Amino acid sequence: MAARCWLMKTEPDTFSIEDLARKKIEGWNGVRNYSARNFMKDMSVGDKVLFYHSSTEPPGVAGLAEVVKTAYPDPTQFDPKSDYHDPKAAPGKPIWFQVDVRFFKKLPRFLPLDELRGVPAIADMPLFHRSRLSVQPVTPEQYAAIVALAGK
DNA sequence: GCCAACGTTGGC
DNA sequence: GCCAACGTTGGC
Numbered sequence: 001m002a003a004r005c006w007l008m009k010t011e012p013d014t015f016s017i018e019d020l021a022r023k024k025i026e027g028w029n030g031v032r033n034y035s036a037r038n039f040m041k042d043m044s045v046g047d048k049v050l051f052y053h054s055s056t057e058p059p060g061v062a063g064l065a066e067v068v069k070t071a072y073p074d075p076t077q078f079d080p081k082s083d084y085h086d087p088k089a090a091p092g093k094p095i096w097f098q099v100d101v102r103f104f105k106k107l108p109r110f111l112p113l114d115e116l117r118g119v120p121a122i123a124d125m126p127l128f129h130r131s132r133l134s135v136q137p138v139t140p141e142q143y144a145a146i147v148a149l150a151g152k
Numbered sequence: 153g154c155c156a157a158c159g160t161t162g163g164c
Numbered sequence: 165g166c167c168a169a170c171g172t173t174g175g176c
Contacts, residue, residue, distance in 0.1 A: 009162090033161095033171075055162050113163080132161050132170060 005143035006043065007050040007061075007127060008101070009134040017051050017063035020103045028135075029074045029098045030084045036135035040099050041071045048143060049101055052127075054134075060112040061146055069100035107150035121145040 008028065010016070020026055031037055049065040073094035076084035089095040116122060122145050126136040138146075 011162090035171085057164090059163070130170085131163075134161080 002140075003046045003048055003066075004042075004044065005048045005050070005138040005140055006039065006067075007052050007125070007136050007138050008065075009052045009054040011055045012053045012062070013056070016053065017103075017106055020051065020063070020065060020101070021106065023103075025068060025100055025102045027069075027074075027098050027100050029076050029096075031074070031098065031135060032084065032086070032096060033132075033134060035133060037097055039135045039137060040097055042137075043067045043070060043099050045070060048104075050138060050143065050146060058112040058114060060110055060114075060116065061107060061150075062110055063106040064104040064147070065101040066104050067099050068102045071097040071099050074098040107147075109150045111146060111150055115149075116146070119145065119149065 012018075015026065028040070031040065045067055047067040049067065050061050051063040051065050053059055053062045073091075074084070074096040076082040077086040077089040077094060077096045078091055079085055084096075086095055113127075116125075117128060122142045125138060125142055126133055130136065
């Protein structure tokens, strides 16, 4: 099956594209939203990811990544000391899942949300009308439009 | 199963 | 730091 495309948000103060460039591969843990979780469960190895910086000034797409491991239980849900601990989850009965993503590249130019909002080709992206969804599907056309916008 | 209250996200 | 939007929880 052809690779699908996604947008994944992170707060750069917590984990930025530079962090991913340094670590190469990161487990995308801490997602505690059912809709976002379900999208992660749909991901396949090789799927493309727009790496989005949120809650920062300015917010926007910072780079590209790809899925290298499909959904598996997020270990932080079992850890009472973790901010992401979920007392309703138990090993063998996981509720939350994560994927692993690998750094692909930083975009040659950061694309601020404000600029993306004005681009007709991507006007249907959930980013604009479901702002709280931290993992969201992107069409190949939208993905290509964003990469093209950033330049070579 | 509805919906009010509450909590969180994320842009500004 | 504020607050609108919206997802989740829990009482009924």
